[in-house]
Amino acid sequence: MDLIEDKKFQNAFLIYVSIDLFYEKNELENDYDEFKSLVISSGLDIKDCRNLNQKIPSINTFITKGNLENLKLQILDKDIDILIINHELNASQTRNLEKYFNKRVIDKTELILDIFASRASSHIGKLQVELAQLKHLSTRLIRGWTHLERQKGGIGLRGPGETQLETDRRLIGKRIKRLNERLEKSHKQKEINRYSRKKSRNKLVALVGYTNAGKTTLFNKLTESSQLAEDKLFATLDSVTRKNKHPKYGPILFSDTVGFISDLPTQLVESFKATLDELTAADLLLHVVDIHDVDYRTKIQKVNNILSDIGVSNIPQIIVNNKCDLLDSSKIKQLKNRKQNEVFLSAENGNKFEDLRSKINMILFNGIYKGWISIEKNMGNVRSSLFDMGCVKEEKISQCGKMFVKIKIGNDELNELLDIKGFEVCHDKDILLKHY
């Protein structure tokens, strides 16, 4: 369900309002550019933009009277179909603006919802976006003006004795209930998948971060995948999980996730909660940051706020400062002095991820053991769990049936296995001298 229909023909006029009252320290310097990128990402054609300054928003129309009159004159002779404003408006403000300009008015929430709607491709993704849109729509249902009324005219939908408004509410309520049920079913399946991962003892590393930071680009390098990475906001909507392909990592699954943005609509956070809940299962978060972005510090903070809302701020985190190819080496040197669990790299133009690898291995496995172990011949179950964990590199069986297995495994896990009687670490020469 696209909120903004027939985008090809939609000429957009952007209204960027700076409100002194809303100005906080952690406001983005490039907030205006981000707003423009959102509009471009939604596929609309930007015909013109205006920057306005106000002390406070007007209660009825958000934009103050003087500003409105000026805008009307500027829009008058232009071929504009749609007005887009960089704030969240309430239903009556939108309605009043639409009446005043006699044009469709889209606020920031609707814009983001629309981008999500056009990007969602998986079954779950589509359900989640539709749910968010309906929740948003239900807040807009007020007497005498509804989207449904305009779209369908409500013919044949109304129940006996119902007003149009009641019918709309009932239909939306019903659809929301059905969507919730279908989502619950899909997430049950995900829980089963999560359970089998735990059993296989693969560690889960989730890539998180602000939209356009380079998560998918890094994910593709780490897993030798070819997911779509683009210079667009919200290129990724559906999380994808793949096994690590690099021999220097332990048994790890990497998961690419949806990017965050400041003022992420609450309906979206709620609807995507189940997907984001997957993050709660992660053993480690790679927080990908575009270090070249002037707002990178504020964006780290915004991402951390959302992570804390989802309840995953206690999961260990490595800050991956990406796009280092766009910075001078002297600048990077200067940044490297900070004391934090962080790495500096270029996902797109680099191929040296040694630092990242060793940090991941250290956090997840307390370092990695690579070498031979021996197990007694009656311990086939231990051998098969080593295979299940994907850590067996080579295997030899002595004449007396004792098994020698070359493994690559985290030190923590190796320590657990060493508690088993008959499981021992040994050296190459032991195998060659004693048993062959």
Ligand SMILES: Nc1nc2c(ncn2[C@@H]2O[C@H](COP(=O)(O)OP(=O)(O)OP(=O)(O)O)[C@@H](O)[C@H]2O)c(=O)[nH]1
């Ligand atoms: N110069 C440079 N560009 C990069 C680097 N990594 C990613 N990019 C570019 O940054 C843009 C965004 O990359 P993505 O990997 O799609 O970013 P993302 O974080 O997955 O974005 P969303 O899925 O939208 O949240 C693309 O145009 C990439 O080519 C890098 O190391 N250097």
Ligand SMILES: [Mg+2]
């Ligand atoms: Mg992505």
